[in-house]
Amino acid sequence: MTAASKRTSCTRCGASLAADNDSGRCAPCQRAERDRIVAAPDVPRSFWSHEPLHQALADRHLGRVVRAYRHHPYHGRQPLPQATVAGWFGMTQAQLSRIENGPAVVHLDRLAHWARVLRIPVHTLWFRLPATPGDASAPADVVEVGPHLIRALRSADRQVGGKNLYSTVLAHLALFSVPAGRPPAVSPQVLMATAALHEMAGWMAHDSGDSTTSRRHFLDALALAVDSRDALLVAQVHGSLSHLACHGGNAEAAISHARDGLGAIAQEDAGALIRARLLALQARGLAAAGLTADCHASLHRAEAAFAEAAPPPTEWLSPFDRTSFEIESARCLLRLGDVTAALGILNGSAADRPAHRVRSQALARMLLATALVGQARIEEACDLTHQTVELTHGLGSAVVLDQLRHLALLLRSHAVGCPDVPRLLDRLRDTIRERRWVALPLPTA
Template structure:
């Protein structure tokens, strides 16, 4: 079917004095900072203008952003001849100030049917989307009341929620954490989290409940929404992860659970750091730490410091990284089994400290330290944390390679690949890719060729 030329885009480019090559370069650059690899050129732009071709989303939005930066004002998609093809562009991105708005925001996201939910962009990520939610949470980390009754919310459903209902959701979150650790965020069992939110949580949060029951309910749904975000992150669906994280933070505020809100911020920090925004990762981790002084347990604060250390390492700040690791170690040494730790932080202990320290020193280019901490992390690994064990093996392989031990690197890499074939995790795939990239100078070695062959199935996994 023939298309009409996109005269609006052509006219605006002319007025803005942007060449086709210049626009292509700007769009590619904007994509790069969002973790996308785009290879548009002047011919691509010519097709958009003269043949009316429409690039896949979110590229139309990047085009508008590129032109906006040049002319100094916001440019809407319709001004450049594109319509917003996203059926739910803002769902899950808002952080309403009031509780009824928070309920609407969360349920709108959870109600997306599976086909629409998969339509959320897989690769796009914008760390700036966290600015308003984090600022509002820092100002008011808890709501004064979450009571829902016919008197306060006339359109509330007649469902009367009890503590038992909230407890069932917490049990679902407990099971989901175990599935995620063992099978990866893309496993069918992990996908049941979003279905639990859609089918079980939506009717409950729209029902009636006392303030105490509501706090418990919002805490449970915040845990589930954070898990949904973590699983989306693990499978490479970063924009979907952002939406679930933002709603998890808003629900943690409704629950008046400041440590849980800090845990959501720590998850945001890990994602920002992973996507190349280490400075913002530091800010998010420090926000969690500052708000939780005197509130969170030693184990929880220790984890926040570990996340802070990861961001400092990615930023290349070795001194700050060491300070954060030292603070984490001191706090974890103080943690005791009898502490009133939330269940969601139970995974943090010496093994996690060693694993994060190893990744920090990997990013700082210190292979001896990586080997030392990786040995400790691997010694404490269990079958319950299958994915983490595979990630640690991949890190160990890189450290062995950097130390000149090719045989040991290939041995650890082979074990990492074997685990990666058993979990559904895009992060695991990317760790294997990074290892193979580092092994490229040795690609003629039989051991390396064998490892690369073993990894073919893993690398074929779609992002």
Template structure:
């Protein structure tokens, strides 16, 4: 990638010394982070020396990758200004705001959809724009969550003809328009579960938001239609964030999640807002921000007591259990799991569950419970719950099935059952090769790390070779 020069970058040099990262170490980390985003980078220690001593500024997403690499070593977010690369971000605040007023919320969301789609098209499409990449920070969720907790519903969202003057808006919007968006969200969720967030069908969600949802939000509608419209766009926006998360684009995911929460507030849909918070919690947990993940899950629970269905509340409890386990809070995790199981047992077929919770049943509870016990270092429980999760049909949820197989392989290996571990691991690798999911690949990598002590076994070496071939194939 091309570079520009701005004079010696003393800030970058000082922070590298503080983080105790060598020039070669930083280059390696940046190249690895780029590979996770589908980029082929070949920086070396000389490249880093030029960034520091000559002030060369790498273009595109590389400044963000540098900040992410250093932040990972320091264990905290590192803004671009701190490494002397401020001003290189084309859209530093895009999608991170949680506006108080509905018109500003519409503008914030539609600007994110527009810029992301333009950048994706400029890059040839297919992957989330690297220009929206930055340093993921759980702290970015603080203001949005606080404002949502204080007031999870706007008083009115009606938009009259005189207000619909922004270019791109349509005429009067009806319930059928919102229904079409909900159908699009449901279809996209099915594709995502089956093929992964990076599949080309799944990547049509940003196109739908920009081409279909944005003109509707800029049109005129009654309060009732507006609520339905904002709810549908919130679902699609949350799904766009989830797909970005699944493909390793955590910074883009964060921006979409924040906008989804704001749109859910305009919809006056508190359970949907809770679902967005649960998604934020899972991301924060995955990124290692366990305490923040607990806060996000508990926020979803507290605001939804007496509002959400038992099935929905069960899922929120389960998400809290994941966060508590990651934080090492065994007792709190157990209490959350018990609450999740109890709420699920109280759910009934006739309950008014929202469509977006249709993926959740006991097999998902068992699968996540297994991961909780993995984080808590309780292998017998991991094996028990993984077996329960795999005993139930997962038709249509290919990615989830693959992740469960990985957890099963690790549990069997820890129990000394290498035959079962290799069998489950082989099936997991086969699934990972059929879907476009960075998260699935990272799970497989973790499985290989757990199998390293058994590399003396030929069957383990063969599995490792097969897995490496899949992981190095184009995503």
């Protein structure tokens, strides 16, 4: 028996671990550590009286404050990496290094933003924060910081899931959002950045199992994208609404949103990648409606658009890679009952194992397991499901959890004929119980 299998309690807080959790950390402690990818942790009040940090604040040099913050013993034996804290600020590691080691920054908008990100107590600062967070700093910060922030949030979301990050996105929306009754002078860049954050919040709410909140964010994103007059962003948000409608069983709305998105980019030369995604989403709606020939035609057009696509022209647009495209295609084929064709697509996707695409790889594996059950290849389906459980420890995704529940239902009828199934069903039951925190309500905006 290995040391990992003997470990029964969390090495950080001492909580009991599930029998199949060999990570050494309970789910809350895993979430607390992973949240640091994109947001500063809550720290005790005594944190700010640590002498190096107190001196840096007295010197009125925020770069030194950041360095003292990173090296605070509260974070453990090793200082927080510059790259981690740079991600909180929406900048590169090299930029943060120059701030830490260069002359003191004097621009109030930057000082205010960084102080809020680190949650520095107001009484320790040598400058006054703007009374309304969005008014004084949002336009400059969104244009300069926005793309880096969006990139960092997307990267973290793929690894830890929307449930772990939704509060973080809400906090950034509070800092950068265009306020209600926005003036007509707001720049398109600010509108696009805020739309991108709302769309991201919508996806994270969806990944948390809250379709109502997800739809509200998507509709806010659509209104802002329309105001920005960016046709590609408008089309992308229609794609998000199409996915949500299809997930909720509304095939007609899914098809309608996909077609609205395609209409928005009909004259856009740079829209091939979004066009591919919208055509794949339209195919999902058509498959759900039972329109087999139309579904295959839409998938064929999507493949052609994907083959000619270039990377997204702006940071506000989400990437749509080969794995994402194959998952959409396989969903269509499984819905149409073409298990053999779906297997042909998914075998390659499920074999790919990039560490930064945890949720996508989990979904690919579960779709493949579903297809294998359809061909009565139960032992292979069980192996893939075990892999998915191991892959997704600490992943805050209700979508993944629902797929695990679906696999448990499919496998239950094979419990007598395959000796691997009862053990897997026990593991799935324990996993679903351990991850019940994913179903907790989201914080309000």
